[in-house]
Amino acid sequence: SVLRVGIIGVGMMGADHAARVAHRSANAALVAIADPDQDRAARLAARFDGVRVISDPMELIADPQVDAVIIASPGSVHEDQVLACIVHRKYVLCEKPLTMDSASSLRLVEAEAVAGAPLLQVGFMRRFDPEYAQMKRVLDSGRLGRTLLLHNTHRNKSVPNPDFRSEMIVRDSLVHEVDVARFLFGQEITSITVLSPAPTSHALPGVADPQVSIFTMAGGGMVTSEVFCNCQVGYEVRCEAVAERGTLIAGRPQTGLYSTVAGAEHGSWGGEVHPDFTTRFARAYDLEVQSWIDASRRRQVVGPTSWDGYAATAVCTAGMQSLATGEPVTVDLADRTLVGA
Ligand code: ISE
Incomplete structure (x- = not known):
């Protein structure tokens, strides 16, 4: 039925x-x-x-x-x-x-x-995006050896909503990178640091945008993520994985010199930069x-379970604390066996 x-x-x-x-x-x-x-x-x-x-x-x-x-x-x-x-x-x-x-x-x-x-x-x-899914299969196959690092780029053209402040960049945007890290490594995140470089003049006053975050994985691997919510150009999401014997990139532009400029509709590279997530991740x-x-x-x-949702929220809760100081914050995760998940 x-x-x-x-x-x-x-x-x-x-x-x-x-x-x-x-x-x-x-x-x-x-x-x-x-x-x-x-x-x-x-x-x-x-x-x-x-x-x-x-x-x-x-x-x-x-x-x-x-x-x-x-x-x-x-x-x-x-x-x-x-x-x-x-x-x-x-x-x-x-x-x-x-x-x-x-x-x-x-x-x-x-x-x-x-x-x-x-x-x-x-x-x-993202777990359903064909390139991220393929990246997961290659990393899990062991062909490249152990996964060491991920480098994520996550940019939005702009966020018109005035509620979209620094904490929300962690909770609503960075949360995707949190899930990508847990998914690709197949491990929990043990600590998170959220750094606030000098903000773009396009951010609302007091909003830390862009942000650079560092996650430490349970196995000792690390993940860096840039999240930039007012980049003026368009929607760009990429992930580079570094393993012992090779690297993988998901979300790479197809060919040639890549250059973006604010002002054109969504920037340009001889092709089009996606305007937002509905087109970039339509297939996903x-x-x-x-x-x-x-x-x-x-x-x-x-798909991603309630535990995955909880673990991601727990990392972002620690991330929102780190935002205030720029210091690493340990992720406080419940004992999975005790909650029956
Ligand atoms: C939005 O809610 C999303 O989920 C998008 O993927 C993300 O890029 C955006 O920053 C969020 O606001």
């Missing part, structure tokens, strides 16, 4: 997922959406057949006609919404960050363990959502 999907939050990401579920996925139907902005929800619903607008997200989760839920609301309301999905035994794909801090994410890991079956996939779509999101649909129909969770 077709998986009947409801979506909570239809801003940029939720609206993108709505079109994906309705038009580009097999064995799924978009049946309901909820958003605090009723007009926005009604306008979006009108673009599809048979999609109901339900004003209360909790009602959408409880609705017997909704089999599974995508949560694309702001991180601050994720905890209650994911908890409701667990209570109603609904499969749920929750966008990152899982929650705002480590303690609330841990509560979700525990609630899922008590429910007795995994229900939650966290929206770390398609694969992520289809995999979630397929797994939910089999009553399974196969």
Whole structure:
């Protein structure tokens, strides 16, 4: 039977997922959406057949006609919404960050363990990007020897939202690099340092942008990440892995001299720089959502788990502390066996 999907939050990401579920996925139907902005929800619903607008997200989760839920609301309301999905035994794909801090994410890991079956996939779509996925396979094959380092670049053209301050760059943007590091190394992060170089004049006053972060992995490897949210050019995400006998780069521009300049639409390199994540990771999101649909129909969770969401939030919680001093902060992680994850 077709998986009947409801979506909570239809801003940029939720609206993108709505079109994906309705038009580009097999064995799924978009049946309901909820958003605090009723007009926005009604306008979006009108673009599809048979999609109901339900004003209360909790009602959408409880609705017997909704089999599974995508949560694309702001991180601050994720905890209650994911908890409701667990209570109603609904499969749920929750966008990152899982929650705002480590303690609330841990509560979700525990609630899922008590429910007795995994229900939650966290929206770390990079794991589904064909190049990142291939990088993982090559590193795991051992052909290049042990993985030593990762160098990540993560740039956004701009962040118009005035709430997007230094902490949010850690919690909402750097969190992807946190998951990439845990995914590619297959290890936890033990400490994080967040450095604040002199900021760009395009950042709001007092906002540390760009930021440079250093993670230490449980096995002693290291990860450096530049996150730059007002780079003026476009969306650029790259990862270089350094192993004992070789290197790999995901997200490399295809050919020739690469040069970007602010002012043109999205910069240029003889080709186009992506305007934002919806185009750069379109394929990753398609694969992520289809995999979630397929797994939910089999009553399974196969992507990043509640533990992955919690571990990433725990690293970002430590990262937000480090932001204040620039000193390394040890990541405080629960004992996985004790929480049943
Ligand atoms: C956004 O929420 C994302 O997830 C993007 O991938 C990231 O580049 C951006 O900085 C975040 O705001």
